[in-house]
Amino acid sequence: MSGTDNPPGLDLGRLRDHLDRERPGLVRGELRAELIEGGRSNLTYAVTDGASRWVVRRPPLGHVLATAHDMTREHRVISALHDTPVPVPGTVLLCEDDAVIGAPFYVMEYVDGIPYRFADELAAIGPDRTRDVVLGLVDALVALHAVEPQRVGLADFGRPEGFLERQLRRWGKQLAASRSRELPGIDELHQALADALPQSGPAAIVHGDYRLDNALVGRDDDQVKAILDWEMSTLGDPLTDLGLLVMYSEREAPADSPVPTASAAPGHPTASEVIARYAAGSGRDVTGVGWYTAFAYFKLAVIAEGIHYRYTLGQTVGAGFDRIGGLVPGLVERGLSTLRTSQEG
Known part of the structure; x- marks a missing residue:
């Protein structure tokens, strides 16, 4: 995991403030993050406080086709499927306020696994x-x-x-x-x-x-x-x-x-x-x-x-x-x- 510098599209200070307000006690240390490579659409980040890990998802920077980058829909369906046989990560929170990091985003639990691509x-x-x-x-x-x-x-x-x-x-x-x-x-x-x-x-x-x-x-x-x-x-x-x-x-x-x-x-x-x-x-x-x-x-x-x-x-x-x-x-x-x-x- 990289250092405390903000990766493109994710302000860790603002993210930490929002998590502290919405989920007090969730984050216990300074946040570090890195962009997860491989995605060509929405941006995905691995985030850690040194003890726990999460994943943050947000739309791409710049030119955005709103219907193709809907964080609310993604968060809703993952939450709904959590208790079914369909394997999905647990969700932590959804933020629809652009003011926090510049776009809607949501946070989900980190799941260890391999996304086989090549x-x-x-x-x-x-x-x-x-x-x-x-x-x-x-x-x-x-x-x-x-x-x-x-x-x-x-x-x-x-x-x-x-x-x-x-x-x-x-x-x-x-x-x-x-x-x-x-x-x-x-x-x-x-x-x-x-x-x-x-x-x-x-x-x-x-x-x-x-x-x-x-x-x-x-x-x-x-x-x-x-x-x-x-x-x-x-x-x-x-x-x-x-x-x-x-x-x-x-x-x-x-x-x-x-x-x-x-x-x-x-x-x-x-x-x-x-x-x-x-x-x-x-x-x-x-x-x-x-x-x-x-x-x-x-x-x-x-x-x-x-x-x-x-x-x-x-x-x-x-x-x-x-x-x-x-x-x-x-x-x-x-x-x-x-x-x-x-x-x-």
């Missing part, structure tokens, strides 16, 4: 353990989608009816808000997805960004200890989560890619195996997952373009952002080809 990290544990880790992630998704929203106080967490139409509009608006260059094919992909919109099955709590490096995995037992990054969660079509997981299972990213390359690790289940595991555990009809996978490529392209836009404005923190923009054309092409293949089948 193929070489999984290669170190071998193919058998890699397979178990990824299939465990699928099982955790099945557990999430089995939670009844009304039983955990999330009956009003979203509007399932018309979910996919709203998702397409929302991501189209986020593309427009971050558009700073020509992106061949991306409008074609958006329209093709709209033209082939599927009929949603039963709604569920949707994570919105479900992938391996948004989970913490036990260092010794390979169990999923916590699912993280819930800011895009809502009630909606659960196959959007599956489609994203499938996309990350079939992508072939270069070794130096700034986005996850875990699927290239020996032992990583194929996309077909991921789909079969989810179908067996959930009992849901997954025959239309190709559309959802193409939609996942579109969403990742929009996210990458938004990050590229913030990079061009000098508003990103960390390494690797200079390469994000170069990924977008390939994501668009994979989205188009995936959608064509699903329609041909």
Whole structure:
């Protein structure tokens, strides 16, 4: 853990004052913090007083798409899921007052685990353990989608009816808000997805960004200890989560890619195996997952373009952002080809 200097976006003095007011006695020593690298969206910090550890989450600096960086939603869903089979960290507090550190934020308990992101990290544990880790992630998704929203106080967490139409509009608006260059094919992909919109099955709590490096995995037992990054969660079509997981299972990213390359690790289940595991555990009809996978490529392209836009404005923190923009054309092409293949089948 680094020293007492403030990391970008987090004033430790103001944070300490707020914690002392809201949770007297929680902090017992001088706070130290460091930015947790790896995230490309919200900023995440590990914070300690020398005796206890916590995690602080806040939106990115500068250009912010409010609906994509909602700390309140993330805090609410994690709190609601705490007593379910879904592994999540415990929450400490939510602060919606921008005056404290310059943006809304929340504090949660620190969970020790590994967010496997790259193929070489999984290669170190071998193919058998890699397979178990990824299939465990699928099982955790099945557990999430089995939670009844009304039983955990999330009956009003979203509007399932018309979910996919709203998702397409929302991501189209986020593309427009971050558009700073020509992106061949991306409008074609958006329209093709709209033209082939599927009929949603039963709604569920949707994570919105479900992938391996948004989970913490036990260092010794390979169990999923916590699912993280819930800011895009809502009630909606659960196959959007599956489609994203499938996309990350079939992508072939270069070794130096700034986005996850875990699927290239020996032992990583194929996309077909991921789909079969989810179908067996959930009992849901997954025959239309190709559309959802193409939609996942579109969403990742929009996210990458938004990050590229913030990079061009000098508003990103960390390494690797200079390469994000170069990924977008390939994501668009994979989205188009995936959608064509699903329609041909």
